[in-house]
Amino acid sequence: MNRKLRIAMIGGGKGAFIGAIHRIAFSMDGHYELVAGAFSSDPTISKISGEELSLDSNRVYPSFQALIHGEVSLSAEVRAEVITIVTPNHVHFEPAMMAIEAGFHVVLEKPMTFSLEEALLLHQKVSQSDCSFLLCHTYTGYPMIKQARQLVQSGMLGKIRKVFVEYPQGWLHSYLEGTGQKQATWRTDPTRSGLGGAMGDIGTHAFNLAEYVTGLEVTRICASVNSVVEGRKLDDDGAALLEFNNGASGVLMATQIAAGAENNISIRVYGEKGGISWKQEENNSLRLEWPDRPAECWRAGSSYLGEFATHNTRTPAGHPEGYLEAFANLYRNFALSILARKNGETPTPVCVDFPGTKEGVRGMAFVETMIRSSQTKAWIDFIQ
């Protein structure tokens, strides 16, 4: 049986950032073959991008609609099985709905949609289909994040009491959209990004990481969300006090104006018995702290790790993996679960451990809750 899935890409043409990242991520483990693409809303750019990727020109489409129609018309042995959508936020919902409708498995960038309403509709659509769906919350693909979740679930830390999660970035510390920089332009544009700027772009990552690692749900939020840089149309900074469904409290921070900061998303979780901490800059380590014994440094690739971390690691301890491998883990698990079902097997728990529309809906609700709490300067219930 062939282990490769045929994949088509919407967006990600020449000049895009995240498209190239996706291609690396799905190529790494040999589970996908790129067979088609509608790489840009500009047909010429789409064409050039397809050529550069050595694609059959018949399968390089001028629009996502054309791609979906075109691929559906091909024979089952040839047509794409998975469609990955890496466009700006305002072009998530329509192609995703259409792809699911047409029976494709779908990979979608976060935040899932332009609005919470769209998110709920897409969630419903996917739930009622036989299609698999992957939402790209990359950071949950890190092996030591998997281990962190497993440690919390094992009860090793006792009841969780406190969660700190943060995503400090600096790339929007100046009015970058004024220079025409492509990434900055759409991400700060309410007509393309949605209700949230930084909250949608990176706040959702921090939020998702907190819920994923702890297995808890945020129930109440008090937020302060700001547009710090003059002239900016969307938020570029925010922080929130959090309450979780087990009574724990937390703090979330996400900012894009921390001049000089890179992408050091991090999380700390404290329970009755001990605490854990992780940060992307040292992603292969998970630190465990205890009141009465030495702190421990658990390392990716080590023999003592659980099955989730082990499954999501390729190299021995000390040979660093990173962001691209975390991303590849999402794609790999997605492929393994699809391939297992094709084989009539039930995918293993480690394979189906990837974010989907449920996480997407919560992410969109997070953005709305943050913005609304900040506008009213009040604690509010998590919207949903």
Added chain:
Amino acid sequence: MNRKLRIAMIGGGKGAFIGAIHRIAFSMDGHYELVAGAFSSDPTISKISGEELSLDSNRVYPSFQALIHGEVSLSAEVRAEVITIVTPNHVHFEPAMMAIEAGFHVVLEKPMTFSLEEALLLHQKVSQSDCSFLLCHTYTGYPMIKQARQLVQSGMLGKIRKVFVEYPQGWLHSYLEGTGQKQATWRTDPTRSGLGGAMGDIGTHAFNLAEYVTGLEVTRICASVNSVVEGRKLDDDGAALLEFNNGASGVLMATQIAAGAENNISIRVYGEKGGISWKQEENNSLRLEWPDRPAECWRAGSSYLGEFATHNTRTPAGHPEGYLEAFANLYRNFALSILARKNGETPTPVCVDFPGTKEGVRGMAFVETMIRSSQTKAWIDFIQ
């Protein structure tokens, strides 16, 4: 001229934690000679403590009142010049007022008093006296914190936009006061600690550090303050969203239930042009981050540092100084400024750079603002 000041201690007897720290801190640089003490409210403990410290038994007093009366009655060449008060919070105000009244210079542990009202009275009393006053916000004594403040003041970071400050501790993660542990018992007791538990004990340190480094003032707070451990009578955990008087925003966190955490108080400040970060665990380093050039690690003891950092360092770069040296810096600067005035000189700016009653009043107002904001679940103006 003698370079030593005669000092007397109130509190800090056998078994106390912070008294021994103070004695190390004021002994280190040779500017003080311990001549008297009322080390405990229990006269027997006071006596034993005095013997262990090789003090003249005539100058070991059974109470702070006796000490002040006794020392005042001695000749000017003999009697204590400075009184350092290291008792629990509820025994700060009375001896401090009495000592100032009697003409002694005073060193006082933080939080300054039991209540904001007391703080305001003490501030007024000191302002109207010729006495010098030192409040022990130790962390502002670190050389790289001095450097951080100087960098912010120099404009190197541009206008400050964002401040993150935190003090995570774990030592109260369990019901330690139930075991009779002395420190835990009084610090969690509202009749001895005051309105705030963790907020007074370590929250004030974090708050003071933020205002000291940035030179800004907090104007509004939205806080969530909790008693996490069952049975505890005061807060042991809290976090707050902050607004500063220049429009910057911030996040403050202070907790004593982060099981496994030690004392890694830290601060990050981001301006328009770059950011700085410091943490106690790596206190001899100050990290500077820039959008378009490499991050820098400024190191205590280096030739390129400013006069404030340099004045507050004893060893060459790479020979670590720490908490006791930071503490000693407070005492040393206090002594140097008193000695300069005795000599008819104006103390230099580096010598008078230590916290006083103004910081003490703001600290007490911080505690009240935190508690009240948390009770009302609302943003409130900084009380004062």
Added chain:
Amino acid sequence: MNRKLRIAMIGGGKGAFIGAIHRIAFSMDGHYELVAGAFSSDPTISKISGEELSLDSNRVYPSFQALIHGEVSLSAEVRAEVITIVTPNHVHFEPAMMAIEAGFHVVLEKPMTFSLEEALLLHQKVSQSDCSFLLCHTYTGYPMIKQARQLVQSGMLGKIRKVFVEYPQGWLHSYLEGTGQKQATWRTDPTRSGLGGAMGDIGTHAFNLAEYVTGLEVTRICASVNSVVEGRKLDDDGAALLEFNNGASGVLMATQIAAGAENNISIRVYGEKGGISWKQEENNSLRLEWPDRPAECWRAGSSYLGEFATHNTRTPAGHPEGYLEAFANLYRNFALSILARKNGETPTPVCVDFPGTKEGVRGMAFVETMIRSSQTKAWIDFIQ
């Protein structure tokens, strides 16, 4: 023009470690398509491995000889263009010579051959051919190692005076070969590994890194090489004092018995004006130290880096890349230089910056020099 090269693999079947790593490394950037393989000297294992990799069964061969003969017999549009050899050391020379002879480009694991004699022959063979050759000194593929080399070459550090390079591992701290563990068994077997154990396996990496970063050549060595674990037939530990051709001195350390150590290969280089340091565990950072100004942390993906580092990075600063990306850089540059030549272009300097037979010969000479110096307990000239 097709951007993909057809590649065949010798070795790396089911159960092998490094074969899977190579497949990830050459898949990541989309420049290779695996078309054939002789994955094991056991034809059954080779067959199963080929199936798992979804290869055409006609192109899964029972031996490397069969592979080379078989592929040569295919038409130019179909047959493999590159052969990658990932077998144990004693099966490097023969397939590599045969592949070059047959006109294939060759990728070869290090150490290049079983003996220095073989290395010299292979070097000569490749030099006289039109084939490209890549030796897998992975660590030279790291972007910050590229930057380190460029910084040294720029003269920023002044004349180089001191080099420290080390590779501490712990996986052979016990008699692992006694358990039948596959990796340990062949790597400690003189009939498969060659003259050196640890010296060939990881000493060559440290040595290569030192020469690559500094651009210098080792001229004299005084070494102490040991077989620490009882019963072991080859060295598992060693250290050496080094002299370089510009008068600099250095220390090299490579051990596999540092119980608990992972793979934190590191290098420090000091010149007249400053120093640099890098370690694999923090591979995305390069630290620069200066006598009179703050240390700097140069970060992969940053705008201020040189063209070599930039070319070898895929993600923005702060999204960690790691070992697999470093490995992929070797394959990518190898492909880009081959593709450029196919296009009649001269490959750019950044593309041809990968290790070849010259480095392979020096590596084998290093092993011989180390062993001989240790046996004679004397300083000796670098053999060659």
Added chain:
Amino acid sequence: MNRKLRIAMIGGGKGAFIGAIHRIAFSMDGHYELVAGAFSSDPTISKISGEELSLDSNRVYPSFQALIHGEVSLSAEVRAEVITIVTPNHVHFEPAMMAIEAGFHVVLEKPMTFSLEEALLLHQKVSQSDCSFLLCHTYTGYPMIKQARQLVQSGMLGKIRKVFVEYPQGWLHSYLEGTGQKQATWRTDPTRSGLGGAMGDIGTHAFNLAEYVTGLEVTRICASVNSVVEGRKLDDDGAALLEFNNGASGVLMATQIAAGAENNISIRVYGEKGGISWKQEENNSLRLEWPDRPAECWRAGSSYLGEFATHNTRTPAGHPEGYLEAFANLYRNFALSILARKNGETPTPVCVDFPGTKEGVRGMAFVETMIRSSQTKAWIDFIQ
């Protein structure tokens, strides 16, 4: 009973570096009172220094001879009990011998003497006296170094196999002695420093640390010692391969030309079962690594530490202590052991754990062995 010892200082006048460090170190814990000094060979400087230190002018002496004669002539209740000698190396032996002869306890800077011959004589003299003697190998005063030694002794690491110790400095990377800088001038002068420059100044520290932590003795050395900076009269750089008396091997590095390096002396020790590492820059942490379980970070001030570390710590975990506290530990233990004996008690093992003349002799032998091995370019037996 008085807990304070009366101490006199030889050397350490205005402008000296290490004298001020000693005064901080012996003042910190309240066990010493400075009563006399011969602070310089220049009587005027000695006088001024004494005034600045508020000493009785009768006890500020113009020479070390005058000090010893003067103090001996005082009554037993008044005269100094301990003499601390902080002069350059060529003025170690004479005052130390004379002080012991006169019945004073002696503290002496390292390297112990100008030559190995002197060291042996001083060792004999001290052995035959009732005086206590402290040699200032400061780094052995760090609590986590104490813990490291205790861990090795406990057998937790198994038999020791490998030792890496290093002391990289950069302050002599240029011809600093040419500028007249006081420290550089005498330390690079063979008539004041002795046979070794860097080897005596910092090499002895590294060597002592290795023997102290492991409890082993170096038996053979193969060294390369260099004068890197043009015009320098003594070595400023060196490295050595080591053999220990249990069969372990090691590497020692000590350099003062590592431009940009500060004082990050560090040690790593690997045994059959695991490894430990420590570095001065993170002196409050001791890292333990294990083959099959997570690495651990043992922290100064923690409840789980042994009695040696605990005894040598003043602050709770997370409040960093540093170099001055390590130094103060030497003085404190020295005082406690003297005071115990005065009281007719046997000092506890933790109190007598400080370096003495045995370590001093080995240090001088180390310098000679390094220089001679380097001159002969050969492995030689450790001289003694």
